[in-house]
Amino acid sequence: MRPYLFLPFPYCGLHRILLCSLTCCIESLRDVLQGRKVPLYPVARLITLAAMNDEMKFNPDGQRGMTLIELLVVITLAGLLTGWGISHWRHYQQALRLEHTAQQLLAFLNRLQADANWHNRTALLGIKPGTTWCIGEGQTPANCAALDDDIFKPHYPDVRLTDHTQKEMGFYGLRNNAQAGHIVLSNGAGSLRLVLSAKGRLRLCSEGVSIRGVALCQP
DSSP states (O other): OOOOOOOOOOSOHHHHHHHHHHHHHHHHHHHHHTTOOOOSHHHHHHHHHHHHOTTOOSSOTTOOOOOHHHHHHHHHHHHHHHHHHHHHHHHHHHHHHHHHHHHHHHHHHHHHHHHHHHHTOEEEEEEEOSSSOEEEESSOOSOTTSOOTTEEOOSOTTOEEEEEOSSOOEEESGGGOEEOEEEEEEETTEEEEEEEOTTSOEEEEEESSOSTTOOBOOO
16 A cells, blocks of 8 residues: 555544545546556545544654645645746747747848848838738738748747838838838737838837847837
8 A cells, every 4th residue: 555645633534534535636646647547446435434433543653744734835836836937938938939030020121121232222011911911022912821032921820910110111222221110020928119210220129018138119
């Protein structure tokens, strides 16, 4: 017979019933995690013995344990810490995906700007909003699923295009100037704004709260 967890309690029937129930639940959970079948008759048998045998002793001399209240406090704290850790891990993953997508878009626009400057040509952006969004050069892309190097598509479905300049936005090859504008990407972690100035400068900033060290946008 496997040793059970020792929890010293006043010797009343109700406390012994609760004690045996909790002990059997812990042992059954251990069996489930180890892939063994869990018989039900030992649970009922121990609870019955706890209720009927007033001479049962749960804390023999020389053995140490914890009370049920202490165990419940530990289980509660462990649950709270686990929930807090999972929530922060999810937020961290969302922030990582958002920043990664914004950096990829920044690299795409930098490449487009360099090409326009090299060939001394105009490269305006075509933005297709919606659930499946994408950004291309020239005309608005008809199909975001197309495999084209001139079309930027996000790798993560939770990153959304929530705002962008409604007028034309793009690059002029002459003196590396640009038509100013902005693009805002968002998910559960927050929002990042990509800003294009009239002098052709591209930069990222965070809206509301800083995302992974990206500075806040200036009003």
